[in-house]
Amino acid sequence: MLETQTYTITRADLVRYAAASGDHNPIHQDEAVATSVGLPGVIAHGMYTMALAARAVSTWFPGAEVVSFGCKFTNPVVVPAEGGVEVEVAGEAKEADGLTTVALTVTCGGQKVLGMPKAVLRA
Amino acid sequence: MPVDQSLVGRTFPPTAPHPITEEQVRDFVAATGEEYAGGPAPATYPIVLAFDAMNAFLEAESIDLFRIVHGEQKFAYERPVVPGDVLTATLTVGSLRQIAGNDIIGTTSEVTDASGALVCTTSATLVHRGPEA
Numbered sequence: 001m002l003e004t005q006t007y008t009i010t011r012a013d014l015v016r017y018a019a020a021s022g023d024h025n026p027i028h029q030d031e032a033v034a035t036s037v038g039l040p041g042v043i044a045h046g047m048y049t050m051a052l053a054a055r056a057v058s059t060w061f062p063g064a065e066v067v068s069f070g071c072k073f074t075n076p077v078v079v080p081a082e083g084g085v086e087v088e089v090a091g092e093a094k095e096a097d098g099l100t101t102v103a104l105t106v107t108c109g110g111q112k113v114l115g116m117p118k119a120v121l122r123a
Numbered sequence: 124m125p126v127d128q129s130l131v132g133r134t135f136p137p138t139a140p141h142p143i144t145e146e147q148v149r150d151f152v153a154a155t156g157e158e159y160a161g162g163p164a165p166a167t168y169p170i171v172l173a174f175d176a177m178n179a180f181l182e183a184e185s186i187d188l189f190r191i192v193h194g195e196q197k198f199a200y201e202r203p204v205v206p207g208d209v210l211t212a213t214l215t216v217g218s219l220r221q222i223a224g225n226d227i228i229g230t231t232s233e234v235t236d237a238s239g240a241l242v243c244t245t246s247a248t249l250v251h252r253g254p255e256a
Contacts, residue, residue: 007156017154020147022174025188033189037252046193047170051155054166066166070197070246115195119166 002091002102005056009044009077010084017048031081039076046073049087049113053104056089057119060102064121067099072115077108087113098122126186126219126226126251134215135183138175140237145206147171163203169210170196173232173245176214180230186251194227194248201241209237217246224253 014028023045026033034042050071057066079085090105104117143164151168152159181188204210211234218229228249234242 013154013156016150020150020154020171022171022178025191027189027192037190037192039192047167047196048155050196051165051167055155055157058165065203066198066200068197068199069166070195072195072248073193076192 002056002060002093004088004090005052005059006086006088007052007055008084008086009048009052009079011042011079011081013084014042014044014048014079017045017051021045021047023047039078041078042081043076044079044085044087049073049077049106050117052087053089053106053114053117054119056091056104057102057121060091060093061100061121061123064100064123067120067122069119071104071106071117073113074115075108075111075113077113085109125221125253126184126228128219130184130216130228131219132216134213135176135180137211137213137235138172138179140209140211141172141175143204143206143208143210148204148206163205166198166200166203168204169198169200169234169243169245172210172212172234173214173247176212176232177230177247177249180214180216190252190254192250192252194250195246196248197246198243199245200243202243204234204242208242210242211235212245226251226253 106114149159
């Protein structure tokens with residue numbers, strides 16, 4: 001049983017992530033640009049949410065080697081100007097042939113934001 | 124304007140060698156609310172190299188970054204990234220489709236180390252939102 005992890009994302013986190021990752025797309029920082037391309041507001045980098053999913057996996061399986069990791073970005077995580085938004089990461093693990101496959105469920109406000117997130121680990 | 128169909132199958136020049144420092148990994152880890160305790164970089168760290176390649180690709184094709192949203196991302200790892208690595212990414216455009224005024228661009232970037240050995244393969248689907256979308 002993997003304990004569901006809850007993380008809060010703020011606009012300040014997105015600014016730090018942009019600097020650290022090199023993804024300076026303004027849709028992750030500037031409300032006017034985001035809405036101009038039809039987004040509901042400033043959204044988290046998909047890779048930010050995916051990094052949180054990876055963080056949960058490394059919390060559950062410390063030190064495990066990751067063989068593969070992938071997901072679709074199916075719904076945007078809208079991050080408000082004030083406060084933050086919570087993202088929940090749940091997981092289920094199955095073992096086969098020396099590999100552990102973790103099927104994740106990543107939600108924001110009860111809605112799935114990643115499609116088929118899955119990590120394969122060598123424990 | 125739709126993205127040029129002749130891009131499919133094209134491989135772009137390798138990005139400039141990118142030395143990975145502990146400080147860069149620490150900043151990346153801190154941005155997602157954790158403290159870096161040394162050792163391998165997190166699983167999504169190779170996106171830093173993929174962004175180098177994607178930014179060069181978007182610039183070469185005069186595609187506006189703000190019209191791009193990320194559709195899908197996959198990593199297949201040969202080994203984790205560690206500080207001290209000097210990494211390069213080489214991007215290939217694998218597919219291009221137009222759906223409802225948007226371009227769906229499939230890219231694969233191979234991340235290699237200073238010896239030329241493959242570190243990981245990253246596949247990204249980029250959605251280029253048309254002005255009317």
